[in-house]
Amino acid sequence: MSTLAPVSHAATLARIGHALSDATRVGILLALREKPAFPSDLADELNVSRQVMSNQLACLRGCGLVEAEPEGRRSRYRIGNEHLAAALDELAKVALHPSRDCCEGPACTC
Numbered sequence: 715m716s717t718l719a720p721v722s723h724a725a726t727l728a729r730i731g732h733a734l735s736d737a738t739r740v741g742i743l744l745a746l747r748e749k750p751a752f753p754s755d756l757a758d759e760l761n762v763s764r765q766v767m768s769n770q771l772a773c774l775r776g777c778g779l780v781e782a783e784p785e786g787r788r789s790r791y792r793i794g795n796e797h798l799a800a801a802l803d804e805l806a807k808v809a810l811h812p813s814r815d816c817c818e819g820p821a822c823t824c
Contacts, residue, residue, distance in 0.1 A: 729777040729778065729779065730777075730779070730798075730801075732773075732777060733773070733774055733777055733779050734805075736770070736773075738760060738762055738766065738767075738770050739770050739773065739774060741759075741760045742756055742760065742767075742770055742771065742774060742780070742791075743774070743779065743780075743793070743798075743802055744802065744806075745759055745760070746780060746791060746792055746793045747793060747799045747802050747803070750783065750790045750791060750792035751790065751791060752788055752789070752790055752791070753767045753768060753771055753789070753791065754767075756771075756791070771791060778794055778795075779793070779794050779795075779798060780792065780793060780794050781793075781794040
């Protein structure tokens with residue numbers, strides 16, 4: 715195995731972690747897991763402004779997690795990798811039980 719593989723895996727997981735650190739981005743990924751969508755439809759579904767949606771989609775695109783497919787003057791977005799959709803399904807099955815220490819810090823929102 716190449717010494718580059720762990721770095722590549724770490725970078726990929728870091729990008730996914732960054733994407734999952736924001737509730738709007740999580741909502742986008744979960745919606746796109748079901749089917750491709752236009753930004754305006756996603757904004758309406760997630761109850762955010764179109765500007766917020768545009769910014770979040772740009773972030774996800776930059777991370778390589780979503781792709782835009784031009785359709786006339788608009789773009790339809792979809793999950794950028796079939797494995798990501800399956801991974802999101804698996805992550806959704808994980809039930810986390812925070813420890814007592816988790817909720818003692820000032821930044822914790824448990």
